Amino acid sequence: MEASVQEATKGFSRRAAEELSLRRGEPDWVREMRLSAWDTYEAIPMPKRTDEEWRRTDIRRVPIDDVVPFTELRDKAGSRQDLPARVLSALSTGVEDSGLNVQVDSSPVYTEVQPGISEQGVIFTDLQSALEHYPDLVRTYLFGAVPVDDNKFAALNAAFWSGGTFLYVPSGVEIEVPFRNVVYNETPGASVFSHTLVVAEDEASVVLVDHWSSAEGEDLSLSCNVIEVHVGEAAQVRYIQLQDWGRNMWSFNTQKAHCAQDAQVNFLNVALGGKFSRSNIAGILNGAGSLAEMLGIYFADENQHIDHLTRQEHVSPYATSDLLIKGALKDRSRTVYSGLIKVHPHAQRTDAYQSNRNLVLSRNARADTIPNLEIGANDVRCTHGATVSQVxxxxxxxxxxxxxxxxxxxxxxxxxxxxxxxxxxPVEEVQEFVREAIARKIGL
Amino acid sequence: MSDTPLFQVENLHAGIEGEEILKGVDLTINRGEIHALMGPNGSGKSTLAYIVAGHPNYEVFEGRVLYKGENVLEMGADERAQLGMFLAFQYPTTIPGVSMANFLRLAVNSVRGEDDGEGGKKRIAPREFRRMLREKMQMLNIDESFATRYLNEGFSGGEKKRAEILQMAMLEPEFAIMDETVSGLDIDALRTVSEGVNKLYDGTMAMLLITHYQRLLNHIKPHYVHVMLEGRIVQSGGPELAEELEAKGYEQIRSELTPAG
Known part of the structure; x- marks a missing residue:
């Protein structure tokens, strides 16, 4: 599994997108999708500090021209034991899963689904294989929740995604034990463009734990990941992201759930690693009576910059969104939170809650928090609060x-x-992981 | 060694934000003694408690506070507690997210744990800790759900005071200051708390009960009573002094002490 970025061409281009597609042997329609996404990427200007959403986050030093857009396809691992040591250590022993999917750099290297899962019609595999085996199903949903033009980095993901994860749960199927996805950046200087697509049909229920980590290295890496979650009527999806990149990583994450009537999505985003991390997280309440719980934890230290931009979008009436994101900062770190509750004119009886709390542990750290409301209906309950305080x-x-x-x-x-x-x-191993990570961060 | 008093305050001048509140306090407490410190609001009783416990906002201008012969004023609040001192707060702090059980386990380990020979402390076995916690909670008539609740969060006044005494029971100090531990409690809560304190008093530990009211002393019998006025201990005596105070009131004491003319 040795890899090097020495000979590879650095930087992103239309030609590189085309080459990626050819090397992966993708059908024409997939290649067309990538090239059109590249055009979209080119059409969207690079964010600047004068853009409202980027006022407190400077990305002029993003190593976009210094990383290789994709690395050579790796051999598949024959069994869990063949996975890189860091990946294995992320998979705490004795923890059950319904399936495991592993991506190293830009290669899908391992997928395993526990017995009895596929028999229920559940699909869990890397996105590339899913495109091959279930093209119609994937096409129905891909870029449906996060459109290609959602933002510049989502567009770049649409042009250069590789590996990825596809989790499909048919109507009425409920899987209690979490599925697990591990993304590992083994080659500093490489890109990691994972794309997670979760589809829960009506009344289905599923949990996915996404774990991102990397080998430490001098060369800067870049990650532009996209997470799309489609929650069918009365379905439930719990998506947990444990972002634990190395300090050489620049990470952009675009994550969005579309909730049908009475659907429920539960997000937990844990941001620990990376030199730079920006997460756009949105819960779109398309269906009446739907619910989005958006939880988050971040802990910044040294010179980390961690930025969250959230959106609770109430399209239909009687929906609930409940956001609670808490962060701690030490050393010279910076964090930015800005969040919007947007209530459309027809979304009466909306119940929306948004809270961002920051605990600053050092005099040189700085947290900015900007909550926002945009309310188009007159019979709603929206509460928001933001604090920055010391112990x-x-x-x-x-x-x-x-x-x-x-x-x-x-x-x-x-x-x-x-x-x-x-x-x-309520996922014990996640609670444990987060508690340990916090202890490690505090440094005791 | 046995000649050294357990706790001594010598000519203590101290205050907050540059203002002198204690104006020369002297007090000696031996092992096994229960002392009551009485006085009106603002006389400096709580200031004395905070200074002894090591609150960082208070400053000492002069004098010493000795515990087992050692000056504790240079020590952090944690070191003082580790030596066997305890303060039951008049207004205990609420700390969100910190469960009573986790907090108590850490506190017990910090205070009781023996040195493991590597600069750390031996941990109390979880089972032993749980047994002890259950026993002390029963003694103080505290519901078991208490252990999983966050520290003082949403506790009633009586629950907070009971939680303070529970901490004292768990930490088994040799010297405890109780600052208005029963003020504001209804008669049932007062009885439970004072019974708890009486059970904890084993004849060798020492206590300083700080109270504005004589009421507490009907339930916990002090050996000595001191009256504090305007930052000084102006009168000391046996339990009868408390009754005298109850009859006369602080104003009369004050005027008796003020030289006429």
Whole structure:
């Protein structure tokens, strides 16, 4: 599985998109899709600080011309044991899954589905294989939730995605044990353009845990991932993203769920790694009575820049959206949160909640938070709140007066701060992962 | 060693934001003694408690606070607690997200844990901790659900005070200051809390009960009573002093002490 980016051509171009398609042996229609996406990418200007959505995030140094757009296709792993060590360590032992899909750099290297799952009509595979085997099904949904022109980096993903994940759950099928997707950037200097497509038909129910990590290295890597979630009537999808990239990664994430009537989506986005991380996360409540729970945790340190842009879009009446994103910052890190609750004129009886809380642990760190409302209906309940605060000295003193050291006291308070989010995610191994990650970040 | 008093305050001048509140306090407490410190609001009782516990906002201008002969004023609040001192707060802090059980486990480990020989502390076994917690909660008539709730969050006044005494029961201090531990409690809660305190008093530990009201002293019998006025201990005596105070009120004491003319 050795790889190098030495000989490969750096930078993105129409020709590179075409070459990727040819090397993967894709049908013409897929290649056309990529090339048209490239045109869209070219047509959208690179974001600048003067754009409202990018006012606090500077991407002039994005290594877009320095990375290779895709790497050579790797051999498939014969079994879990053949996967890279870092991937294996991400798969905590003894944790059950309904299926596992692994992508290394731009190659799908492993897919496994537990017995009894496929028999129920569930499809879980990499997106490239899905295109080959279920072209009509994939075509129905691909770029349906996140249109190619959603933003410049979504367009770049549409032109250069590789590997990817396709999870399809037919009507009425409920799978309790999570599916797991691991994306691993093994080659510094390479791109990782994963594309996750989840389709839950009416009354289906499924959980997907997405874990991103990378080998540490000097060369900067780039990731433009897209996550599309289609939730059918009265269906439920829980999508959990554990972003744990190495510090050489520039990460762009576009994630959107479309919810039909009475559908429910539960997001948890955990942002830990990367030099730079920008996530556009949206819950689109197309159907009446639908619900989007959008939870998030971020913890920035050193010189990390972590930026979240969220959107709770109420298209139909009687829908609920509930967003709670909490972040901690230390060292010289920066975080930006900006979120919009948008209520369309017909979306009466909307119930929308949006809350972003920041805990700043160092004098040199800075958090910006900008909540926004845009309400077109008159009978709605929308609440939003944003805070940036420090650890209360009174809390620290109280804990210390019980013999707990200052560092342990701060750790306890920060754990408690995040616990409100963690305990709302009933997936034990995820809770454990997040708690450990927080402990690691605090540095005790 | 046995001659050294457990706790001593010597000529303590201290305050907050540059303002002197304690104006020369002297107090000695030996092992096994229960002292009551009484006085009107604003006389400096709570300031004394905070300074002894090590609150960072308070400053000491002069004097010493000795515990087992060691000056604790240079120590952090955590070190003081590890030495065996405890303060039951008048207004306990609410800390969201921190469960009572997690907090108590960490506190017990910090205070009781023996050195593991590598600069750390031996941890109390989880089963032993749970057994102990259950036992102490029963003793204080505290519902088991308490353990999973966040520290003081949504607790009633009585629950907060009981939670303070539960912490004291778990940490088993040798010296405890209780700042208005029963004020504001109804009679049932008062009885439970004071019974709990009486059970914890084993004859060797020492206590300083800070109270505005005589009421507490009907339930917990002090050996000594001190009266504090305007930052000084102006009178000390046996339990009868509390009754005298109840009869006369602080104003009368004040005027008796002020030289006429």
């Amino acid at each position: 209360e000295e009174e809390y620290i003193f109280y804990l210390m007066s019980r013999g707990i050291t200052r560092t342990e006291a701060i750790k306890l308070i920060v754990d408690g701060f995040f616990d409100e989010v963690i305990e709302r995610v």
